[in-house]
Amino acid sequence: MWKVGMSEEVGKALQAVVDRVNQAAARRPKTLPVVPPRLVAVSKTKPPDMVIEAYRKGHRNFGENYVNELVDKASNLQILESCPEIEWHFIGHLQKNNVNKLLGVPNLFMVETVDSVKLADKVNSSWLRLRTASTQTLKIMVQINTSGEESKHGLPPGETVTTVKHILSKCSALHFSGLMTIGRYGYDLADGPNPDFQALLSRRQEVCASLQLPLEDVELSMGMSTDFEHAIEVGSTNVRVGSTIFGNRDYPNTPTPSPEKKSKVPTEEAAKKMERLTVTEQ
Numbered sequence: 001m002w003k004v005g006m007s008e009e010v011g012k013a014l015q016a017v018v019d020r021v022n023q024a025a026a027r028r029p030k031t032l033p034v035v036p037p038r039l040v041a042v043s044k045t046k047p048p049d050m051v052i053e054a055y056r057k058g059h060r061n062f063g064e065n066y067v068n069e070l071v072d073k074a075s076n077l078q079i080l081e082s083c084p085e086i087e088w089h090f091i092g093h094l095q096k097n098n099v100n101k102l103l104g105v106p107n108l109f110m111v112e113t114v115d116s117v118k119l120a121d122k123v124n125s126s127w128l129r130l131r132t133a134s135t136q137t138l139k140i141m142v143q144i145n146t147s148g149e150e151s152k153h154g155l156p157p158g159e160t161v162t163t164v165k166h167i168l169s170k171c172s173a174l175h176f177s178g179l180m181t182i183g184r185y186g187y188d189l190a191d192g193p194n195p196d197f198q199a200l201l202s203r204r205q206e207v208c209a210s211l212q213l214p215l216e217d218v219e220l221s222m223g224m225s226t227d228f229e230h231a232i233e234v235g236s237t238n239v240r241v242g243s244t245i246f247g248n249r250d251y252p253n254t255p256t257p258s259p260e261k262k263s264k265v266p267t268e269e270a271a272k273k274m275e276r277l278t279v280t281e282q
């Protein structure tokens, strides 16, 4: 199951990604807000040992996309003991009936996937009930479906301003931190800047202009293993990187693509397909 030596690999891969993040940030045009990008290490399907190893190397921000897996990992005794300052990001689809469970997660730092007014209200009322006197507002991002694909969750882009306005005025327990998108998989950067990232940038422009918010107060969560450098160059402040740090994910029963079907990275494609299927099922 868990091979000796894997954890050292994690440390090296993490350092390489951190370096690439910093180099990409240095290439940003000066017109963009100077916000150091945050690297969220996406540990889904990976064992607690890998999280602990990355934490030992100084990493603090981790992401999970299933509520149950996040609950298990965040409550894991070894993680609780070795990683007291861990900051968990929830980056998966959230259903209302799972909100209480999610908000009970120890060291929950941010929920990146609020995608409706109703869900915002539910997260707000639950946090009001669950938070202790010492805890502050809960950081949330609003997830936008920039690609308009049915398989993707997220708010229709046209509803961004009204939703953010609602959160700012009605959800006192929430801190609106920014906008998040997943976007279309496999976009070829040879065709120009990723249109999903451009769409998120223009929604931020719109939100900031309409609601009089400074640009640097509204984060952008965009960019994954294949495109995090480009995402940072165009203004991402929060990249979510999984497989480049922790290695490819194994999914049981992942359909093996037929050899005649040419694809650049068949296993990863199949895993992404699997992810889409499971995400839609949830």
Ligand SMILES: *Cc1c(COP(=O)(O)O)cnc(C)c1O
Residues within 6 Å of the ligand: 042, 044, 065, 091, 092, 182, 224, 225, 226, 240, 241, 242, 243, 244
């Ligand atoms: C899995 C996942 C990622 C990380 O994907 P990689 O391609 O492995 O970097 C990022 N964001 C979300 C929402 C995910 O579910």
